[in-house]
Amino acid sequence: MTPMEQAGDGRQLLITASQVLRGPRGEQIRDGAVLVEAGTIVVVGPRRTVEQQAQPTAVHSDYPGCTVLPGLINCHVHLAFDGGPDLVSTVRETPDDALLDGMAKRARQLLYSGVTTVRDLGDRDGLAIHLRDRVNRGKEIGPRIVAAGPPITPPRGHCWFLGGEAEGEQQLRQRVQHNADMGADVIKVMASGGQITPNSPPMWQTQFTENDLKIVVDQASRLRLPVAAHAHGTHAIQAAVNAGVATIEHCTWLQDGGGGYDTQDAVARTMAERGIYACVAWPPDWQGFMARLGAERADMVVNRFQWMARVGIPLIPGTDAGLPRSGFTDFAEALKLYTHVGYTADQVIEMATTTSAQALGLNRVGQITAGHSADILIVEGDPTTNLDSLSQRQEILMRGIPTMK
Ligand SMILES: [Zn+2]
Structure with a gap:
């Protein structure tokens, strides 16, 4: 011993x-x-x-x-996704028990990579909430899990297959309430389109109006839950910021049409002033990601990170683990992105520990x-x-x- x-x-x-x-x-x-x-x-x-x-x-x-x-704290993962080429079908068709087993295995991989707290920003049927409770009861070895349950999205919107479809005030309020009743720690809303859902809005496009997002934030705040908004497009970021969300996921600043970036100083300054965190959620293999973007676009991305830092937007690290090309094992590699764009190593450690805990509203980690x-x-x-x-x-x-x- x-x-x-x-x-x-x-x-x-x-x-x-x-x-x-x-x-x-x-x-x-x-x-x-x-x-x-x-x-x-x-x-x-x-x-x-x-x-x-x-x-x-x-x-x-x-x-x-x-x-x-x-x-360490990884602020953006999806335990329900296995990173495979057909993850959408897999997550839809795998029976609960088998999916939960896979999620427990991936949670342990995160733990053994030094991650003691994860925020799961979208599962199917609240299974990450269930896993959180199993870990908390000592039935499973794993990191502390902050779980969102199924993300709120319009009918057939980004990640609709996770079960969080809603439109109109009544449904939006009911969906927030439903996730809260399941035991969610945070409400995730898909303010813009994304990448993995066939036949859904493109990344840059807004999926909800500012008023819709205000309804989500209002209902969540009645239940004392923060809101994390997935937003690639600048208009979606702006709407989410005006609605009063706690964190912006991805925060890509894509212009309408998706052809380039549209960095808005006024929106960024509001984020800095109100302490709205950005979680860019880049994978451990961020260098491969940059290579695929090409040198010119990669430079623009680095400039965009530096601009966000200059304006004072607080950044928190996540990896979107579970998506293709983002695994659960190399969080330390993912953190090197931030030194690449100009943060010092001790700033990155603070970001991945103290700052992330504050962003997630955790006061004992x-x-x-x-x-x-x-x-x-x-x-x-x-x-x-x-x-x-x-x-x-x-x-x-x-x-x-x-x-x-
Ligand atoms: Zn995600």
Whole structure:
């Protein structure tokens, strides 16, 4: 039995390492320690200070040359999608039990890539909500899941096959209520078209009016739920921002017709002022994605990211895992997109931990701080100088329990 495994018996767990990153940028403790009790972080600080507060019976695990940091947060995944070429038919035709098995497997892949919290932004029939509850009850090993249930979309709109079709005020309100009754943590609405649904509106096109989106946000806020809006087109982004959503997914700024980009300073400034987050949801193989766009368009994309950063739109990372060419295993690779466009490694770590937790409204994850759940990642080296270090995982704790085999 490893020291980590012994810690399940009610004793405190003392973790010491060359460095502890608390999450917020600059909060770095050299030769640091974290004390965990009953799944919760109780003390964080320099090794000596924390050691003095640990009970004599505490189980001690030392990680020389390693960094302790909050578990990472992937803000945009689809556990119900298997990434295959025919994922639409697969998700429609797979029986619930088999689909749930696949989702549990993919959730574990995310966990073992260092992701301790995921936001699932669209499943079929609320199966991600069901999986969330199984994980929370300890029936399944997996990351913390924030689940949307079936996304709201017009009849035969983007992802209609997930079961969230609605039009007109009454149906929109009922659909939000229905997802809330299923136990959704967030409401996802498809403000524009997308890519994977045959015979549905193109990506740039709006699917709902600003008034429709206001109805969705109003109903969700009555139920104390935030709204995440899928929006590729600039007009869809504008409508979602005016409606008061919490996050814009993709945020591609496509102009009408989809031929180019239409970056609107006024809309972007409103996002920055109101703290509306953008989750661009690029895959781990973002370099392949850029290559397929071609050099000219890839440059435009990089400029667009830099413009969003300059205006002050808060960015959160996601991968759209489950879609073709986006798997569940390489979150650290996906994060390198942000250093490519100009963020520093410590900004990216803050983005993938503390900022993401704030964006998702989670107040016990995303930081190594007393009172937070011990969702902890331990990696070799120093990820603030090289994000590759995030792939050198030594241990991943969920609620204080080690998960690596
Ligand atoms: Zn998505």
